[in-house]
Amino acid sequence: MSTAFWWQQAFRQADEQAAAAARQRQTQLTKPAGSLGQLEQLAITLAGLQGRERPSIGQPWIAIFAGDHGVVEEGVSAFPQAVTGQMLHNFVNGGAAISVLARQLDALLDVVDLGTAVPLPPLPGVRHLQVGAGTRNFAREPAMSQAQCLQALEAGRDSVRRARAAGAELFIGGEMGIGNTTAAAALACALLGQPADALVGPGTGLDSAGVAHKAQVIERALVLHAAQLNDPLQVLRHLGGFEIAALAGAYLACAEQGLPALVDGFICTVAALCTVRLNPACRDWLLFAHCGAEPGHRLVLDALQAEPLLQLGLRLGEGSGAALAVPLLRLACALHNEMATFAEAAVSDRPV
Numbered sequence: 001m002s003t004a005f006w007w008q009q010a011f012r013q014a015d016e017q018a019a020a021a022a023r024q025r026q027t028q029l030t031k032p033a034g035s036l037g038q039l040e041q042l043a044i045t046l047a048g049l050q051g052r053e054r055p056s057i058g059q060p061w062i063a064i065f066a067g068d069h070g071v072v073e074e075g076v077s078a079f080p081q082a083v084t085g086q087m088l089h090n091f092v093n094g095g096a097a098i099s100v101l102a103r104q105l106d107a108l109l110d111v112v113d114l115g116t117a118v119p120l121p122p123l124p125g126v127r128h129l130q131v132g133a134g135t136r137n138f139a140r141e142p143a144m145s146q147a148q149c150l151q152a153l154e155a156g157r158d159s160v161r162r163a164r165a166a167g168a169e170l171f172i173g174g175e176m177g178i179g180n181t182t183a184a185a186a187l188a189c190a191l192l193g194q195p196a197d198a199l200v201g202p203g204t205g206l207d208s209a210g211v212a213h214k215a216q217v218i219e220r221a222l223v224l225h226a227a228q229l230n231d232p233l234q235v236l237r238h239l240g241g242f243e244i245a246a247l248a249g250a251y252l253a254c255a256e257q258g259l260p261a262l263v264d265g266f267i268c269t270v271a272a273l274c275t276v277r278l279n280p281a282c283r284d285w286l287l288f289a290h291c292g293a294e295p296g297h298r299l300v301l302d303a304l305q306a307e308p309l310l311q312l313g314l315r316l317g318e319g320s321g322a323a324l325a326v327p328l329l330r331l332a333c334a335l336h337n338e339m340a341t342f343a344e345a346a347v348s349d350r351p352v
C-alpha cells in the first residue's frame with residue numbers, strides 16, 4: 001500500500017475575489033493602463049495570495065538552509081567544503097551579504113544547519129538539525145536515504161510554520177552549501193531531460209576546464225541513477241542536497257499554509273522546479289526575484305514559465321537576489337494602495 005506524502009494534497013488557492021478587486025482598482029489609478037508594467041500584475045498577484053485587495057510586505061522571513069555535498073570530492077567547486085560551516089558563523093555574526101540585506105529590510109533571519117561534513121558545535125542563533133554529515137557523493141551512490149530526504153523536506157516546512165507564527169507576509173528561502181550548483185544542475189538535467197552542458201556553469205568561479213569536468217561528473221551520475229529518475233522525489237533523493245530538499249519542502253509548505261514565496265537564484269529555482277513536479281498546484285505561490293549569471297538559470301525559469309523581476313548578474317545565492325527584490329515588491333504594493341483613482345484626483349480617464 002502506498003502512503004500519501006504530506007505534499008500530495010489540494011493546496012490553498014489564491015483568493016480570486018481579492019485578485020479581481022485589485023485588478024479593478026489598477027484600472028482606476030491615475031496612469032495609462034499597463035504603464036507600471038510588471039508591477040501591476042505583481043500587486044494583483046499578491047492581493048490574490050494574501051486574500052485582500054490591498055496587499056503589503058511587512059516583515060519578510062528569510063530562511064537560510066545549509067548543508068554539505070559529498071560530490072565535492074570530485075573537484076566540482078572552486079572553494080573548499082569547510083566554507084559551508086564557516087559561512088554559518090558569518091550568517092549569525094552579521095557579516096554575510098544576506099545578513100546585511102536582512103538588517104536593511106528589517107527581515108527575520110532563520111539559519112538552519114542541515115548537516116556539514118564536519119558537524120559543528122552548537123552556534124547561538126543557528127538551528128542545528130544535522131540530517132547527516134553532508135550528503136553522499138551522488139556520482140557514486142544516492143545522495144540521501146529516503147528518511148534523510150523526508151527529514152530535510154520537513155525542516156523546510158517547519159521554517160514556514162515559524163514564519164507564519166511570526167506574522168511574516170513573505171517567505172524567502174536561501175541556501176549555503178559548497179558544491180550545490182553541481183547538485184542543482186544535476187537535478188535540472190534529470191527533471192528537464194537536458195544534457196549537463198545545457199545546465200552547468202562556473203558556480204563560485206570554475207574555469208572552463210573545471211566546468212567541463214563538472215559536466216562529466218553530472219553525466220556519470222545521470223547514467224548511474226537512470227533507473228531511479230522517473231519520480232521527482234527519487235530525483236531529489238538521488239541527486240539533491242539537504243538544503244535543496246529543505247527549500248523544496250518550504251515552497252510546498254508555502255502553498256499548504258498560504259504564504260507567498262519569493263524565489264532566489266539558480267539553486268532555489270531548481271528547488272522550485274522540484275516542488276512543482278511534486279505538486280504542480282504550488283506554482284501559484286511562487287514569485288521569481290531574478291535571473292542570475294549561472295547559465296542554466298534562464299532555462300529553469302523558462303521551464304517554470306517564470307518572469308523574474310530583476311537581472312543583475314548575481315551569482316551568490318544565500319537568498320540575496322530575493323532580498324534585493326523586496327523593495328520592489330513593497331513599492332509595487334505602495335503604488336497599488338496609495339495612488340489616487342481618476343475620480344479622486346479629478347483626472348480624465350479617457351484617451352482621446
Ligand SMILES: Cc1cc2ncn([C@H]3O[C@H](COP(=O)(O)O)[C@@H](O)[C@H]3O)c2cc1C
Binds near residue numbers: 175176177180203
Ligand atoms: C564565501 C562564499 C559565500 C557564499 N555564499 C553563497 N555561496 C554560494 O556558492 C556555493 C555554490 O557554488 P559551488 O557549487 O561552486 O560551490 C553555495 O554555497 C552558494 O550558496 C557562497 C560561496 C562562497 C565561496
Ligand SMILES: O=C(O)c1cccnc1
Binds near residue numbers: 204
Ligand atoms: O544563482 C545562484 O543561486 C548561485 C550561483 C552561483 C553560486 N551560488 C549560487
